[in-house]
Amino acid sequence: MGQPRTGVYVCGCQGEISKRIDLHQLAATMAKKKGVALCREHESLCSLQGLQLIEDDLRSGEIDRVVILACSPRRHEETFKAILRKAGISEYLLETSNLREQCAWVHEEAKQAYKKAAILAQMSLARSRWLEPLEPLRFTATRRVLVVGGGIAGLSASLDLAEAGVEVVLVEREAFLGGRAAQLYRYFPRLCPPGCGIDYILQKIRSNSKIELTTLTEVKSLSGGPGNFEVTLLQKPRYVMPDRCTACGNCAPLCPADRKDHFDFGLSQTKAIYLPKGFPHPQSYVIDPDRCLGQECSLCRQACPVQAIDLEESPRERTIKVGSIIVATGWDPFDARLVEQFGYQQYPDVINNMEFERLVSPSGPTGGKLVRLSNGQPVKRIAFIQCVGSRDKNHLPYCSKVCCTVTLKQIKYVREFAPEAQIFVFYMDMRATGEYEEMYRLAQEESQALFIRGIPSRVIEDINSHDLILQAEDTLSGQMVKIGADMVVLATGMTPNQEFRQLGERVGLPLEMGAFASGHLQCFPFESRRAGIYAAGTSQEPMDASSAIKSAAGAAMKALVSLPEEIVIRPTVPVLDKTKCDKCKRCMEECPFGAWGWDDAGYPSPNLLQCRQCGICQGGCPMKVIALKHSTVKQTASMVEAFDPSFLGEREPTILAFLCYNDAYPAVDAACEKGLTYPANLVAIRVPCAGSLNVALVADALAGGADGIIVAGCASDQCHFVRGSDLAKTRLQNMQETLQRMMLEAQRVKWLTLNITDTEGFVRTINDFVAELRRLGPNPFKG
Amino acid sequence: MPPRVNKEKCDGCKAEHEPLCEQICPGDLMTLNPETRKAYCRSTRDCWDCMSCVKICPQGALETKLPYQLGYYPAKLIPLMGTNKITWTCIDINGKVERFVIKTRND
Numbered sequence: 001m002g003q004p005r006t007g008v009y010v011c012g013c014q015g016e017i018s019k020r021i022d023l024h025q026l027a028a029t030m031a032k033k034k035g036v037a038l039c040r041e042h043e044s045l046c047s048l049q050g051l052q053l054i055e056d057d058l059r060s061g062e063i064d065r066v067v068i069l070a071c072s073p074r075r076h077e078e079t080f081k082a083i084l085r086k087a088g089i090s091e092y093l094l095e096t097s098n099l100r101e102q103c104a105w106v107h108e109e110a111k112q113a114y115k116k117a118a119i120l121a122q123m124s125l126a127r128s129r130w131l132e133p134l135e136p137l138r139f140t141a142t143r144r145v146l147v148v149g150g151g152i153a154g155l156s157a158s159l160d161l162a163e164a165g166v167e168v169v170l171v172e173r174e175a176f177l178g179g180r181a182a183q184l185y186r187y188f189p190r191l192c193p194p195g196c197g198i199d200y201i202l203q204k205i206r207s208n209s210k211i212e213l214t215t216l217t218e219v220k221s222l223s224g225g226p227g228n229f230e231v232t233l234l235q236k237p238r239y240v241m242p243d244r245c246t247a248c249g250n251c252a253p254l255c256p257a258d259r260k261d262h263f264d265f266g267l268s269q270t271k272a273i274y275l276p277k278g279f280p281h282p283q284s285y286v287i288d289p290d291r292c293l294g295q296e297c298s299l300c301r302q303a304c305p306v307q308a309i310d311l312e313e314s315p316r317e318r319t320i321k322v323g324s325i326i327v328a329t330g331w332d333p334f335d336a337r338l339v340e341q342f343g344y345q346q347y348p349d350v351i352n353n354m355e356f357e358r359l360v361s362p363s364g365p366t367g368g369k370l371v372r373l374s375n376g377q378p379v380k381r382i383a384f385i386q387c388v389g390s391r392d393k394n395h396l397p398y399c400s401k402v403c404c405t406v407t408l409k410q411i412k413y414v415r416e417f418a419p420e421a422q423i424f425v426f427y428m429d430m431r432a433t434g435e436y437e438e439m440y441r442l443a444q445e446e447s448q449a450l451f452i453r454g455i456p457s458r459v460i461e462d463i464n465s466h467d468l469i470l471q472a473e474d475t476l477s478g479q480m481v482k483i484g485a486d487m488v489v490l491a492t493g494m495t496p497n498q499e500f501r502q503l504g505e506r507v508g509l510p511l512e513m514g515a516f517a518s519g520h521l522q523c524f525p526f527e528s529r530r531a532g533i534y535a536a537g538t539s540q541e542p543m544d545a546s547s548a549i550k551s552a553a554g555a556a557m558k559a560l561v562s563l564p565e566e567i568v569i570r571p572t573v574p575v576l577d578k579t580k581c582d583k584c585k586r587c588m589e590e591c592p593f594g595a596w597g598w599d600d601a602g603y604p605s606p607n608l609l610q611c612r613q614c615g616i617c618q619g620g621c622p623m624k625v626i627a628l629k630h631s632t633v634k635q636t637a638s639m640v641e642a643f644d645p646s647f648l649g650e651r652e653p654t655i656l657a658f659l660c661y662n663d664a665y666p667a668v669d670a671a672c673e674k675g676l677t678y679p680a681n682l683v684a685i686r687v688p689c690a691g692s693l694n695v696a697l698v699a700d701a702l703a704g705g706a707d708g709i710i711v712a713g714c715a716s717d718q719c720h721f722v723r724g725s726d727l728a729k730t731r732l733q734n735m736q737e738t739l740q741r742m743m744l745e746a747q748r749v750k751w752l753t754l755n756i757t758d759t760e761g762f763v764r765t766i767n768d769f770v771a772e773l774r775r776l777g778p779n780p781f782k783g
Numbered sequence: 784m785p786p787r788v789n790k791e792k793c794d795g796c797k798a799e800h801e802p803l804c805e806q807i808c809p810g811d812l813m814t815l816n817p818e819t820r821k822a823y824c825r826s827t828r829d830c831w832d833c834m835s836c837v838k839i840c841p842q843g844a845l846e847t848k849l850p851y852q853l854g855y856y857p858a859k860l861i862p863l864m865g866t867n868k869i870t871w872t873c874i875d876i877n878g879k880v881e882r883f884v885i886k887t888r889n890d
Contacts, residue, residue, distance in 0.1 A: 622841030
């Protein structure tokens, strides 16, 4: 490939740059540099003539790469990239330098601004020599989605996707569909029976040939990445052939074995062969293998008129290929046994809010009668305790959002089933948001529930009457309240269910706040920390049914976007130089997205589809053998080398700043918008994430004589790449300690968190830092 | 003087079977303490002060003192690894600091 022939273009920006910086001189200087094939000055490079000029030069073959000295890359880099593409040259052969937002507009002193511009140009030219032509990477993809969980979120996500023309495989662990919503008596805000809504979706799903629906099926293992997941599904035997079973029910009365029905949370019993409640799919009986007496009994088989029973059925495994995965595994009620003082499962009349739903439900254990579980008497005094386990550091540190409204809804049930009953609600804060406020008003005014602001210290049972006694401080009146009740309902919050945890472990997905959250809820709310796996419904966070349907639509959209015929990704991926890698595995450990695995030869290798291209692996590699294409260590090192620490004169301190392109770089750009100025002593290099910066580069900069170094990233919990900024900070701290031992002032290396609006803070920091560096004197390596 | 491990900074190379210092040590002297998962030198008398481990440690957790033939106790030699250069700081027994930048051929 011979020597690089760089075309350098200096933009005057209609006087915006040229009024402060002598561009004739800059162009003349740059023209003489090694590797510069031509250097042109133009009033406005982003104008049609300006772009034409670059295109003509590229087409003439005189140059093979472009350095643009103009405005911030955030402004026009894409424009210039497009012109390279148009001229048939890889857009990655472009290097831009920010002479406007980070030079001409913010430095008042023309002489210093010129010197900084010259150094920026020099650094860009140095980097341009190491640019490589890169082309987008293409992968074939499977246009099919796996939806895990047949609850209301899973069902609606499946339907949304199928209606958009995508094949869907929907798996449900239970023998019935509808999930938690199917267990409810009514759901808000309209207080209609959920059966209606679920049935509506199910009718549509059954008539849609794009959806393959299987129950009693779990995800056994998962491999591959977005576009090409390989999922092994395990279908448990149901011992009844659904295509033969007519659900006549002849078998169940003969069955000698009982089982507790977990659909009713163990409050009712069925036979070991039973027809699931809710929305059984397929509509046929199932045998519970844990309770069935097996071959010796076989009474059901003899009773079955259609020979549908097969007691020898074995589990079936199959592997499918899917392009993306939606996790809608739902939730379990918080285990109220952990809050011992409320006597849950100690006293039969203390139940949780989901059990209460089953109790009043017509298909429930009492057939829709509100009676005490201890003695079957009607309920006269009922107490609700809110926030059981929720908003509690020891149990669930979060608010589950729905339990307050659930109680308001259940107050209505009480009025429906026991109009005379007295209702008490013990609460910390009632959080009935949006239109649920109306339910709160009705609960107080129409249902005449008494709200007591205070959580009972404990629930005890009167030994003789079996009445429950609750004692609490009403914090509004300051008085102690003692209430006898014959039923206590604990408003328990939501926790991710077991299936979800197991799936997380199998896929190596970290759970945050009990959910698959990406760690960045504003920017990527549906994304998990594994590309191609999206969360819907309560796998995302606690929410009510209507939010779950909305969430499902969002997750379906995200899954849809990542399902093209062909996946095209940016070529700025990490590449490993195997000849020097010593397999220390640090890249695997530090990657926040689990993208690194082993290749056949035993070397680490990134799954490019799983990779988010943050470069944290490059930053952590002790051998510096990982190169994040287009932001390689080599390319940045060439800029550091080209940085002349004395560009403002021997005595003036100079600072080299490595800025995260997500937050810190725009924050620095924004200084000009606010009319701020700062000393020209600072020269910035952009990096994709602070975590992508290898500390060797900081060492280079120090050894090269830079008086101060700044590494700036996002605040710890705001990093787009989860732990990039935390890792960068730790790495710098380690280095600072070494500097101290070297008798070099550790203050010369500064870690800075900047968010996009932190411009004033940044300017203040720079001014202070320059003053501090003046006090410290020059870097001993300078000159 | 054999390498001293800063146990706060050493992360056992993320509890890898063989940490980098173990891999690089020409005398095979460094190894992980199976309990603490931190590196240590298992035969201090055999160390030649080649400083390979100091240079490779990604956490900057290792330090060697100069051998007594070259400088008594307070004397130190500390490398700072750049991409294609090593910056050496030599502090002699009187606290005099000298610094050298050496280009490497690691490109």
